[in-house]
Amino acid sequence: MRNVEKKANSLGFLKHPKDTKVVVAMSGGVDSSTVAGLMKKEGYDVTGITLKLYDDAKSSKKNRQCCAGQDILDAKRVSQQLNIDHKILYYQKNFKKDVIDSFVDSYLAGETPIPCVKCNQTVKFRDLYAYSQELKADALVTGHYVNRIQNNGNAEMYRAADITRDQSYFLFTTTQKQLNFLRFPLGAMHKDETRKVASKLNLNVADKPDSQDICFVPNGNYASVINKYRPESFKKGNILDIKGTVIGKHDGIINFTIGQRKGIGISNEEPLYVVDIIAKENKVIVGKREDLFIKKIYLKDINLLSDVENFKEDLFIKVRSTGKLIKSKILINSNEAEVDLKEDEIGISPGQACVFYSKNKFGDKVLGGGWIARTVNKYLST
Numbered sequence: 001m002r003n004v005e006k007k008a009n010s011l012g013f014l015k016h017p018k019d020t021k022v023v024v025a026m027s028g029g030v031d032s033s034t035v036a037g038l039m040k041k042e043g044y045d046v047t048g049i050t051l052k053l054y055d056d057a058k059s060s061k062k063n064r065q066c067c068a069g070q071d072i073l074d075a076k077r078v079s080q081q082l083n084i085d086h087k088i089l090y091y092q093k094n095f096k097k098d099v100i101d102s103f104v105d106s107y108l109a110g111e112t113p114i115p116c117v118k119c120n121q122t123v124k125f126r127d128l129y130a131y132s133q134e135l136k137a138d139a140l141v142t143g144h145y146v147n148r149i150q151n152n153g154n155a156e157m158y159r160a161a162d163i164t165r166d167q168s169y170f171l172f173t174t175t176q177k178q179l180n181f182l183r184f185p186l187g188a189m190h191k192d193e194t195r196k197v198a199s200k201l202n203l204n205v206a207d208k209p210d211s212q213d214i215c216f217v218p219n220g221n222y223a224s225v226i227n228k229y230r231p232e233s234f235k236k237g238n239i240l241d242i243k244g245t246v247i248g249k250h251d252g253i254i255n256f257t258i259g260q261r262k263g264i265g266i267s268n269e270e271p272l273y274v275v276d277i278i279a280k281e282n283k284v285i286v287g288k289r290e291d292l293f294i295k296k297i298y299l300k301d302i303n304l305l306s307d308v309e310n311f312k313e314d315l316f317i318k319v320r321s322t323g324k325l326i327k328s329k330i331l332i333n334s335n336e337a338e339v340d341l342k343e344d345e346i347g348i349s350p351g352q353a354c355v356f357y358s359k360n361k362f363g364d365k366v367l368g369g370g371w372i373a374r375t376v377n378k379y380l381s382t
Contacts, residue, residue, distance in 0.1 A: 010042055011139055011183050012150055017043035022183070023132040024141045025124065026050045026079065026086070028071030030205050031143030033078045034194050035185050037201040039141060046084040047135065050075040051123060053095040054216045074205050081203070089131065091123045098122035100216055104229050107222065110277030111351025112257045114170070114321075115214055121173035129178055139183045146171055147187035148179065149362055155179045157305060157366040159357070162190040169321040172355040172369030173303050226254045237282035239266060242275065242291055253277050256284050259292060259347030273347075293344040294377045299337040299354055299370030306358075306367040308332050315367065316357040317341075319348050325357055325364065337370050348375050 006014040013020050024036040026048040039046045050072050072088060079086030099118045106113035124142075132140045145165040147158035157179060160166040174182070186194055198206035213220045226233055239248035248266045250256065255263070260274040264286060275292055276285035297319070311332050316325040317339060327342040339354060355369035 013138055018045060021045040021137045022139050022141050023135060023137045024048050025128060026075040028074035029211060030198050030208050031186060031194060033203050033205045034198045035141055035143045036078060036084065037082055037203055038185055040082045040084055048079045048084055048086040050088050052088055052090050052092060053123060054092060078203055078205060091127060094123050094127055104226055106351045107226055107254050108233055110253055110279035112349040113351045114353055116170050117173060117353055120170055125174055125178050129181065140181055141183045141185065143186055144184050145186055146184050148184050158362055159364040161188045165191050168366050169318050169353065169355050172353060172366060176305060223254055235282055239284045239286060242285060242287040250284050253279060253282060253284060258349035292346045294348045294375045295341055295344060296376040297339040297348060297354055297372055298374040300373040302335055302337050302368060302370030304368035310367065318355045319345060319352055330356060348372060350374060
């Protein structure tokens with residue numbers, strides 16, 4: 001009897017979709033709901049899982065946030081419509097400890113935190129990953145806009161086809177083991193295509209607006225979050241120019257981020273920008289726009305998705321989710337890195353992420369990244 005070569009299914013497994021168990025992370029939005037619909041349509045054994053991460057803020061009534069309230073109900077309704085199993089995991093304690101507390105600590109240290117990265121790193125790609133394996137799933141499937149390509153036995157991460165929606169910046173902490181287990185069906189699609197697919201699947205969230213604010217920050221008011229968890233942190237202090245001269249007062253460093261121009265409260269002939277925040281001394285440093293240009297970045301807690309050998313040549317970095325790729329030289333030293341920018345970039349802040357990329361025939365490959373610990377520019381070091 002002639003051996004028949006098995007053909008891989010759409011997720012890369014050498015078995016029929018009905019024999020492939022997948023967990024779909026369902027936030028209640030159009031992206032994850034579309035992924036669940038596609039998996040069901042293709043015949044996979046689908047379980048949808050929604051995480052309840054925080055208790056709804058009464059002041060947030062726009063239903064444009066994720067992982068609470070209306071979104072959980074929407075995820076449940078979509079699951080019922082698709083006739084798939086659906087579970088809700090109550091991760092509020094984990095989320096508070098790993099994401100909210102980290103966010104508050106970072107702000108109080110004068111940094112600009114990115115809680116979405118921490119959320120992916122912890123409750124999503126750590127805790128949900130572990131739970132998916134407990135269910136003996138073959139893969140954890142998400143609605144992130146990022147490409148995943150199998151190459152030489154390992155999965156590689158690339159920027160999405162829709163660069164305006166690309167979420168690779170938020171996934172730099174993903175480990176190789178996690179990436180091998182994850183699948184991202186929307187990586188090759190544009191947002192308008194996703195909505196069209198959702199409409200064809202008759203999903204009632206096809207026209208649902210995207211989440212806008214950080215889920216636990218009502219109406220984008222960061223200071224209100226700090227006030228809720230650390231009310232004692234609002235301490236008055238001095239505002240100084242880059243020469244060290246006191247030129248004003250502030251009501252708390254948490255009201256400022258590096259690069260900020262509005263709300264400083266000091267009149268000047270030229271616009272003033274926040275160029276540094278010295279948390280230990282409760283000082284805010286302001287200067288001209290050119291004082292914001294950064295030439296060197298020092299990183300901590302790096303995560304690599306590529307061998308160090310691949311960092312010998314000039315690569316590219318991103319220092320904000322919507323930013324451009326910046327040609328840079330990256331020197332890896334154990335769990336830290338030093339980045340020399342080949343072109344100046346403005347307003348880079350400790351607490352932000354710096355993500356590494358290289359270019360090849362498949363696109364912009366994610367090599368890893370780290371957290372910005374310190375920056376150096378022409379005038380000062382933060």
